[in-house]
Amino acid sequence: MADQLLRATAAEGGIRAVGVVTTHLVQEARQRHGLSYVATAALGRTMTAGLLLASSMKRTEARVNIRVRGNGPLGSLLVDAGRDGTVRGYVENPGVELPPNEKGKLDVGGAVGAEGYLYVVRDNGYGYPYCSTVGLVSGEIGDDLTAYLVASEQTPSALVLGVYLQAGEVHAAGGLLVQVLPKAARDEALVALLEERVASLQGFTPQLRAGRQLGDIIQGVLGDLGLEWLAETQLVRFHCGCTMDRVLGAIKILGETEIRSMLVEDNGAEVTCHFCGQVYQAGPDHLEQLLLDFQTSAGQS
Numbered sequence: 001m002a003d004q005l006l007r008a009t010a011a012e013g014g015i016r017a018v019g020v021v022t023t024h025l026v027q028e029a030r031q032r033h034g035l036s037y038v039a040t041a042a043l044g045r046t047m048t049a050g051l052l053l054a055s056s057m058k059r060t061e062a063r064v065n066i067r068v069r070g071n072g073p074l075g076s077l078l079v080d081a082g083r084d085g086t087v088r089g090y091v092e093n094p095g096v097e098l099p100p101n102e103k104g105k106l107d108v109g110g111a112v113g114a115e116g117y118l119y120v121v122r123d124n125g126y127g128y129p130y131c132s133t134v135g136l137v138s139g140e141i142g143d144d145l146t147a148y149l150v151a152s153e154q155t156p157s158a159l160v161l162g163v164y165l166q167a168g169e170v171h172a173a174g175g176l177l178v179q180v181l182p183k184a185a186r187d188e189a190l191v192a193l194l195e196e197r198v199a200s201l202q203g204f205t206p207q208l209r210a211g212r213q214l215g216d217i218i219q220g221v222l223g224d225l226g227l228e229w230l231a232e233t234q235l236v237r238f239h240c241g242c243t244m245d246r247v248l249g250a251i252k253i254l255g256e257t258e259i260r261s262m263l264v265e266d267n268g269a270e271v272t273c274h275f276c277g278q279v280y281q282a283g284p285d286h287l288e289q290l291l292l293d294f295q296t297s298a299g300q301s
């Protein structure tokens with residue numbers, strides 16, 4: 001199944017549901033960054049969550065950034081996801097591997113660490129971005145983001161995230177977010193029913209591995225509650241907006257002295273984009289042009 005996102009409402013607009021399949025894009029992140037198994041699961045869950053959170057924003061240029069900073073060996077994770085269906089992200093220590101946890105699963109909580117913070121920035125594409133921070137609950141990502149949704153957005157939410165690896169490849173990845181919107185949030189029976197339904201899913205990736213389509217999985221959770229599809233299926237993908245021009249802009253910020261020493265000592269500069277792993281070679285011509293820009297702007301002032 002292609003990576004895709006599907007949105008729906010139920011209970012006469014009182015419930016919002018969004019599901020996403022991210023198998024290929026998580027595999028791409030694994031290859032680009034050389035992620036270990038546990039790093040693939042941690043970043044894959046966070047990328048999946050980023051797409052789910054971004055899906056509720058209105059403008060196509062809107063983006064959500066999620067930073068997870070725990071006390072575990074993986075270090076920080078950063079994900080940037082857009083309403084347009086693009087996502088990118090990286091882990092500070094991508095090669096860290098841990099033995100399975102006591103349930104025999106990838107120990108994401110141990111790798112991320114249960115102590116630390118989760119930062120979410122929602123940028124609508126205009127005005128100031130909306131930032132909020134919550135303490136980590138378990139470092140398993142799903143629990144931590146559910147706590148964020150309840151605390152910061154005050155929306156009763158059920159979130160399932162999953163990444164399943166087999167023989168070194170991402171075999172299935174995706175997630176489901178079901179929220180009770182403010183107009184129905186006082187309906188305790190509805191909130192309890194949803195929590196029960198999502199818990200009964202027993203994870204998201206087993207459904208995908210059983211060959212179920214994304215629409216069928218959502219139908220299975222909300223089908224008897226007046227489910228209505230919101231729009232066409234949206235394709236989602238790993239994408240980074242880095243370019244040589246942006247890399248040169250970043251080098252320019254280092255200043256004239258630093259650029260001159262790069263030119264003299266290394267005859268160029270090699271820059272790797274954190275987000276996607278793309279390597280850029282800035283040659284002597286590029287650096288000389290930057291130095292020329294400094295002289296031109298100095299001459300003008």
Ligand SMILES: [Zn+2]
Nearest residue numbers: 240242273276
């Ligand atoms: Zn990049």
